[in-house]
Amino acid sequence: MTAKIISGKELSTQLRGELADEVRELKVTPSLAVILVGDDPASHSYVRGKEKACKAAGIHSIVKHHPSSLREDELLAEIDAFNEDSSVHGILVQLPLPEHISENAVIERIAVNKDVDGFHPVNVGRLLTGKKAFTPCTPLGIMKMLEISGVEPRGKRAVVVGRSQLVGRPVGQLLLNEDATVTYCHSKTKDLASVTSQADILIAAAGRAGMIGEAHVKEGAAVIDVGVNRVESTGKLTGDVQFEDVKEKAGWITPVPGGVGPMTITMLLHNTVEAARGTMFDDES
Numbered sequence: 001m002t003a004k005i006i007s008g009k010e011l012s013t014q015l016r017g018e019l020a021d022e023v024r025e026l027k028v029t030p031s032l033a034v035i036l037v038g039d040d041p042a043s044h045s046y047v048r049g050k051e052k053a054c055k056a057a058g059i060h061s062i063v064k065h066h067p068s069s070l071r072e073d074e075l076l077a078e079i080d081a082f083n084e085d086s087s088v089h090g091i092l093v094q095l096p097l098p099e100h101i102s103e104n105a106v107i108e109r110i111a112v113n114k115d116v117d118g119f120h121p122v123n124v125g126r127l128l129t130g131k132k133a134f135t136p137c138t139p140l141g142i143m144k145m146l147e148i149s150g151v152e153p154r155g156k157r158a159v160v161v162g163r164s165q166l167v168g169r170p171v172g173q174l175l176l177n178e179d180a181t182v183t184y185c186h187s188k189t190k191d192l193a194s195v196t197s198q199a200d201i202l203i204a205a206a207g208r209a210g211m212i213g214e215a216h217v218k219e220g221a222a223v224i225d226v227g228v229n230r231v232e233s234t235g236k237l238t239g240d241v242q243f244e245d246v247k248e249k250a251g252w253i254t255p256v257p258g259g260v261g262p263m264t265i266t267m268l269l270h271n272t273v274e275a276a277r278g279t280m281f282d283d284e285s
């Protein structure tokens with residue numbers, strides 16, 4: 001079988017166009033504050049991507065760059081100011097942060113109704129209990145890619161490789177909420193291939209270049225590659241999946257670049273529009 005390639009880039013073009021239409025209908029201009037600490041080139045490049053995408057969708061973005069010497073209390077004070085500013089609807093602090101700053105303290109400081117990353121423990125808990133919540137952008141993008149491909153999670157075996165708070169755990173939760181049978185694999189999993197090769201839906205989110213080969217994949221499976229690994233010699237981006245081999249066996253596959261990455265940004269725009277509407281928690285029970 002040769003896999004259908006799910007283009008996150010093409011889907012993003014369509015969805016961002018629809019979002020731009022929605023933005024035009026809103027009474028307010030959605031506004032996103034992005035805070036970037038330090039000078040990691042990859043982080044700077046992602047933030048530029050977010051800025052560009054906001055602009056194209058008619059979303060106002062404010063980007064704050066800080067040196068890596070920024071103190072935690074200074075960062076928390078800036079978050080407080082954005083929390084109180086009613087013209088700002090979404091707040092995103094680019095991760096990872098320098099070691100002297102507690103990521104948990106920062107994430108918990110962001111107002112729950114401005115947490116467009118969906119990392120705040122209240123949003124995480126709401127997702128777990130099946131309530132409406134801001135949902136992390138990468139997992140949301142993955143679900144959208146499955147949906148447009150006609151891959152229905154209900155009753156399927158889904159295997160998630162990677163258990164990060166940002167991607168692995170929440171995408172497993174979303175798949176479970178859609179009635180998939182979900183298994184998580186990680187660095188301590190024994191005989192990885194024996195587990196992943198049972199997956200109808202395989203999510204590769206371990207952050208290890210090329211770790212998923214043809215032997216890890218079931219014939220006809222949907223393979224979603226979340227890897228964003230930079231090849232040092234060429235500077236090119238590469239996934240966790242050996243694309244050329246796996247595409248001959250899988251039913252669906254996402255490329256890197258042009259797959260999950262653009263969808264992550266698209267879902268950030270989606271969450272920012274949702275935050276600007278301000279109705280996420282209206283049905284509070």
Ligand SMILES: Nc1nc(=O)c2c([nH]1)NC[C@@H]1CN(c3ccc(C(=O)N[C@@H](CCC(=O)O)C(=O)O)cc3)C=[N+]21
Nearest residue numbers: 045046093094095096117228237257258259261262264
């Ligand atoms: N608070 C926070 N929220 C995040 O959502 C977040 C974060 N921190 N830290 C870093 C990761 C990584 N991330 C990516 C977003 C887009 C692409 C993307 O658009 N990639 C393009 C290529 C970009 C390139 O070539 O540099 C692609 O895959 O086609 C990649 C990675 C968001 N993250």
